[in-house]
Amino acid sequence: MRQVVLDTETTGLEVRKGHRVIxxxxxxxxxxxxxxxTWHAYLNPDRTVDEGARAxxxxxxxxxxxxxxxGDVVEAFLDFVSGAEIIAHNASFDVGFLDAELRLVNPALGTLGEHARILDTLQLAREKFPGQQNNLNALCRRLGVDNQHRELHGALVDAYLLADVYLAMTAGQGDLGLALEAIEQSPGASITLPVSGAGLRVLRANQVELAAHRQRLKGLDAASAEGSIWNRAAAESI
Structure with missing residues (x-):
């Protein structure tokens, strides 16, 4: 399965007011x-950046x-994302802006959803943590993802953080360290982020969790004449 974790920065919050992706x-x-x-680009929006967005x-x-x-990079961008599942946080924001950019270049390019599937991690978070704060910083804190370097938003840095958050939410693992070594970046600086050697970090069960697991297996054994599949598998492997 191929997935692309995506983030954007913009000149402002409302695409209907002519704000652009930068x-x-x-x-x-x-x-x-x-x-x-990875794929990364800064873009000339042909307009000014709002003070609130700059902050x-x-x-x-x-x-x-x-x-x-x-328009100068649209072909390369679509080549990178086409056919993948795009993962974005509050995807309607990023997709709405990118759809507007595609229309400005050529309406025949269609929408981003016509080139790739879209998965919204904000919706996933709301289902998993109802009634709680589910912005990226809150999810990093809740899931143990290190975001101490994130003083300002940046599209590539935030995409790495979101990758950590998505994998933690969907696999039950903590911080994979994809953005651990990311340093504070000023616009125009060379961005270097770790990718090699990253893998799922195994979290071992503690004694309390193991005892609870054994108790659960006893209940499953009692409910089935054949016993639980976990105990049968363990016996077969001996």
């Missing part, structure tokens, strides 16, 4: 492991002046 960051997962492939991501108008426009 940064895209993508991290590829193959069979739930980082492949080492979030720290990207200045002057930094974006010499960057490519979305």
């Amino acid at each position: 940064e895209i960051g993508c991290v590829e997962l193959l069979e739930r492991r980082p492949s080492g492939r 979030v991501h720290g990207i200045e108008d002057s930094f974006l002046l010499d960057k490519p426009r979305f």
Whole structure:
């Protein structure tokens, strides 16, 4: 299975008011492991960045002046995401902005959902943690993902953090360390993030959890003439 964890930064919050995408960051997962492939671009939006947005991501108008426009990179972007499952947090925001960018380049390009499946981790989090804060920072704290370096938002850094959060939410594991060594980045700096050697970290059960598991197996054994599948498998492996 191929997945692409995606995040964007924009000039403001409302695409209907003409706000544009200024940064895209993508991290590829193959069979739930980082492949080492990423896609990242800063973009010239041909408009100014709102002060509120600048306070979030720290990207200045002057930094974006010499960057490519979305139309210059759209082919490379679609090549990277097409056919994958895109994972985004509050996906309607990122997808809405990217759909608008695609329309501006060429309506025939269609929508992002026509090129890839979309999975919204915010919806997953709301189902898993109802009634709780489910923004990326809150999920990092809850799931043990190290985000201490995240003083400002950045699309690629946040995509790595989201990869950790997604894998933790769906596999019951903690921080995989995908963004552990990410340092504070100022716009225009070279971004170096760890990908090699990352794998699922095994969390061993403690004695209390093991005792509870054994008690649960006794209940399953009592309910079945053949015994629980776990005990049968253990016996067959001896």
